[in-house]
Amino acid sequence: MNIKFLETFVWVARLKSFRLTAEKLFTTQASISSRVAALEDELGARLFLRDSKGVALTAEGQRVLEYAEHMIDTLDSLKAAIKDPNQTRGRIRIGAMDTVIHTWLSALVTRLTAAYPALEIEITADTARNLCEQLEKGYQDIIFQTDMVRLDTVRNALLDRFPMHWVVARGSSYDRQYTSLNDLAAERLVTFSRNSRPHQDLLNLLHSSDVLSTRINCVNSASAITRLIRDGFGIGVLPLKLVQAEVANGNLMALEGVASLPDMDIVATWRTGSGIALVEDIVEIAQEVSRTDIGRNQMSAPIPSP
Template structure:
């Protein structure tokens, strides 16, 4: 069985298109079609049905898919194991958003250095769009960005950071039960505009009120928002990682609200397809340890 035929099958299923798979594999569309036809002859079954301009994997294809993925993964791991020392760069260039730079990188990089002691690390901070562009243009090797997908990059979920309402030490809410959204809306609010969708989800909590929430400060920087709350300028909805130390010290206190359950910031790791697999695998494993609590 030809490994390239299996690779074509897995890529077509992932991208939902013969043309897109051909583009990613740097092949012509007829070459990809020929590989699938060859694999279908070997398996004696049809793997895809054509539906107008689209395609759909068959039941036989669905049954074969996990085995095909496993074959490719096993091959790639074996190849990496043999060539790892030759293929590792001397410098790993990492791009990340400000929140990742502030709250994750300082804990992550020393652990990564232990796993890859001979690697030097170059860190750049920017917006999600900036980092995506730098990865595409090969100015950085790995990017930590908001939950986005790009056709030329692989994007893997790294962690989710729950958003919660935080108040300062001694705030009147700490002695009250059954807080209403009206109560919260009347307080001076510091709004951290963490991203269009996330900000809208938080803002929608106040959508049913007659009066708009009392937003006194609006910032795109979580450190600024946090420090304003610490100065008792207001209360704020913030990602939990940004206030980890202050919560542990009791200077900031989370207020649990059913309305904010499920609202979180997702961070993904992006890279060019097939690149830096050993680093990404190590980062994901370390992330499970760092975000276990």
């Protein structure tokens, strides 16, 4: 039995799409259809039902999937037992939100290129919501974002937890003492994309305190947020790690004595199933990097007092 055909079958079952499987395996949709048809002929059973809504496993296909995943897992274990990691080839697609890109992603990539020098690493920067959609559709192998994804086909691991702060430009009109959350919320607030976890947490904090603010400005770029705050556009709501250099050189400062903000979680999310041993190895490396000073790029420097 052709292992490539089994692998193709497993990915079609996961992604529920011949087109997405073709993109995942770097081939054509016609080739995917041909492999599935050949496997169906060999097994003497129809494995998929196809209609306008997509692809679904038949009862026979569901039974075959369990055995196919077990066979591929066994083959992967065999390869891992005899293969030198330095010879690992292929492409790994990593999606990351800005907070990760501007903190420890470079350290992770450095570790990966050392461990897997022949591996091609493709990185996509996007919002957490878009990254989750891309993972679900099979466009990403692993993503680093803010939320646990509640799907049977994926796994999650909490990597880091960034304290959030109210951040202002030193010497600007926002650099003053605030008597209450109401007082602060009367100013222009700047945070991440609309409906992102930081945006939702900010809204929940304000609403739970019966504070209404009509000037929450959502920006989908950490660099743009930093520039806007530095130029006196408003009060930033973001992890201090993102702007540690600006704080250290005196351009920005964290406000003290104001209501605490919920931390920002950083979560690794990836697909479950067979053939993903490499992805899970990368998750382990990401966990190590996020826990060490290597990935923090001197982010633990002391914060100047206001």
